Amino acid sequence: MTGHKISQIFSQRLTKRMRGKLHATLERIDHGHHVFRAYFKNSFIKQYEKFSTFLRNEICSNNLRDLGLKKGHDNLKAVRQRFQIITDRFAGLQAETFNIHADFSLLERLAHPIHNGSIRVAGIKIHDTRMIRLMEVLIDAGTRIDAFSARRIHQILLERFRISEQAYSFNQLRYDLRKMKSHGLIARSRRRYTYALTEKGTRIALLFVLFHQHLFGPLAHSPFVKRPVPEPCQETKLERAYRRADAAIDHVIELLHVA
Known part of the structure; x- marks a missing residue:
């Protein structure tokens, strides 16, 4: 102060x-x-x-x-x-x-392995494609009254993302579900053996999916692949927001260079 x-x-x-x-x-x-x-x-x-x-x-x-x-x-x-x-x-x-944007090591904490009793459970990384797909399906399951069972989740994953059972087996799904459960992201119903996101899991799943698909992907495309030209521009709120974010990132980089 x-x-x-x-x-x-x-x-x-x-x-x-x-x-x-x-x-x-x-x-x-x-x-x-x-x-x-x-x-x-x-x-x-x-x-x-x-x-x-x-x-x-x-x-x-x-x-x-x-x-x-x-x-x-x-x-x-x-x-x-x-x-x-x-x-x-x-x-x-x-x-x-x-009341500012402070540094919070959420991704670092999730990436670290934890111990569930004597069992060591691996961490959850934001670049894990398998975990992103599973979170997306579980978010859809949260909008239903009857949550999905493990078999149903596996079937939806194979159909939605067009992957074979050899590429993503049922045992791999059970491993991912057990990992999310150990980190407190999902809970299993005792009576019906179905899985649903917890309050913490819903926040983290939305953060991971939105960051991966709608935030990091489009914003990373501009500096590393190709930046859209100013004209012509699609007059949509989302595209205008992306362009403002590009300008803001450039401004932050300039300030960091000056500092």
Whole structure:
């Protein structure tokens, strides 16, 4: 957190004549109890986790004059109101700061193998064509009241993607289903022995299928195969979105080169 942001939180103007502290620290990292402090002159705001449940914000001031306040019990109400405004402003600024596209290693976590008891289960990789096909069929099964059995899933896979049973056997399907079940992506009905995506599995399956077919494929075609010329252009919302995405990717690459 920069000094300019800290001055905004305390609603004070930042000048060269300012004396005192103006920085932010993260303390007690080694002990597992993280405490964030933002110092401004003789005051600071502290944020920490309490009882592993609540995220608490506190303000401590050793000189109320820095905040334009006075001491005494008569001014306690004004101090409380001013401190409440500062904590609200700090929480709002923090929420705005965290409302960004951050790096989340979902694909890396799924790609790593896991252990189901004493059994080692392989990871799920986004470039696995077999897994993409299976997820697409399971997404269609999720729209039905009666989920698909393993035999039915295998039959649909062979018919939809025009592959032979030698290329994708029933044992291979059972292996893929067992792998998805170990990762918590599907659940099997106890009574009917049918498979359906869990809530987590639905999100990941949609992410994999949409990313593979409608996002990564078209966007990767532009820089590595051939970029469509500006004219003539199909006046569809999807094509216009792809072209805006191409321009945005080029802009991000330029910014990375500058950085």
